């Protein structure tokens with residue numbers, strides 16, 4: 489077995505010791521320009537995230553992934569299982585957009601917009617600082633024996649964490665089943681919604697586990713996006729980078745030493761204060777280079793900028809830059825890879841837009857009732873029983889009529905004889921189709937059924953009619 493080279497940071501993860509035990513990360517509080525911008529942006533995202541289930545567009549939610557009812561809503565547009573091609577195409581467009589974005593701008597998403605980072609760094613971490621103090625106080629508290637103060641702080645923190653996780657779990661659930669159904673689960677007797685309550689508890693425990701214990705490990709071990717970085721990033725991608733040309737050779741700043749003197753002595757601008765390491769929520773040293781664990785949270789940029797300001801040097805020793813930018817002073821370049829991805833993205837987006845705008849108002853399926861046989865009617869005609877399912881994709885009720893195309897016969901809708909599909913709903917009816925024996929072909933006759941609404945044919949469906957063998 490290959491042994492681990494502990495001096496090589498790429499040979500092991502920063503949050504495990506030599507025995508494989510987890511090293512708890514205590515990132516220090518950070519302040520600075522980037523943190524301020526991220527705080528404002530996070531507030532905006534949190535408002536959208538928590539208000540999302542209540543925002544509607546033309547009566548439909550902004551976003552809903554209703555897996556139990558197989559109904560998906562994106563920006564108020566409903567996608568039914570029948571729209572799976574559209575949905576798959578939309579996912580593909582999203583994936584390619586992410587690939588292009590990542591190739592150009594690295595993990596900007598992770599640091600600024602990923603719900604895991606936003607919730608962890610801007611909500612849970614801040615609560616932890618408020619209750620337990622900054623990193624040194626947290627270390628001290630964890631090492632201290634259990635006493636009244638420690639029990640109170642720990643209980644208080646975990647109670648708040650669980651309450652918040654419960655809230656986050658419910659928000660996620662309302663993106664799946666809609667807030668109205670979630671409200672019903674809350675107000676109805678528990679026995680009526682055992683499954684819903686089960687999911688509510690499971691989501692709450694999951695988020696509590698992630699934010700109280702799992703933390704940065706979710707990004708390092710679970711998130712596939714982080715793992716893709718080595719595939720997507722190239723030397724022109726913008727990442728959080730340490731300017732090693734300017735920073736090396738690093739060495740502590742001696743009292744009364746000027747930068748000119750440092751340079752003369754062969755030192756760079758990095759004063760080896762380690763502040764960029766102590767603020768890192770994933771426990772890495774960005775001076776080692778781009779690493780899978782780095783979520784581009786900008787904390788090290790702020791920490792280093794603060795040091796540079798203090799010692800009178802220019803900021804940006806750690807900054808957003810590409811490898812080529814640092815090595816050769818190049819600006820962001822549009823590479824052939826980005827052009828290729830963009831062409832594919834443009835083509836797929838155009839196809840998606842065309843498909844969305846030309847999709848039918850309704851979609852029907854007609855299937856013979858399994859196990860049913862043909863019947864001979866008193867007038868000599870033969871009949872088959874079918875199940876028809878019609879999905880109404882519009883926001884108005886839709887009367888639907890079925891007609892036999894090109895064959896003498898009739899279509900009878902069971903029940904009140906008509907199909908009216910309420911807006912954004914699916915209805916299922918039984919339909920009896922009769923045809924003249926003269927028109928039948930041996931035991932299986934191909935049928936073409938026209939689906940009409942307000943006199944317009946919106947779809948034709950092919951199926952088969954079973955009759956007696958000649």
Ligand code: SF4
Nearest residue numbers: 768782783785786788
């Ligand atoms: S290296 Fe810097 S940007 Fe990357 S996770 Fe650590 S603090 Fe954030």
Ligand code: SF4
Nearest residue numbers: 758759761762764792
């Ligand atoms: S914060 Fe800046 S100066 Fe301090 S160790 Fe990190 S890179 Fe060097």
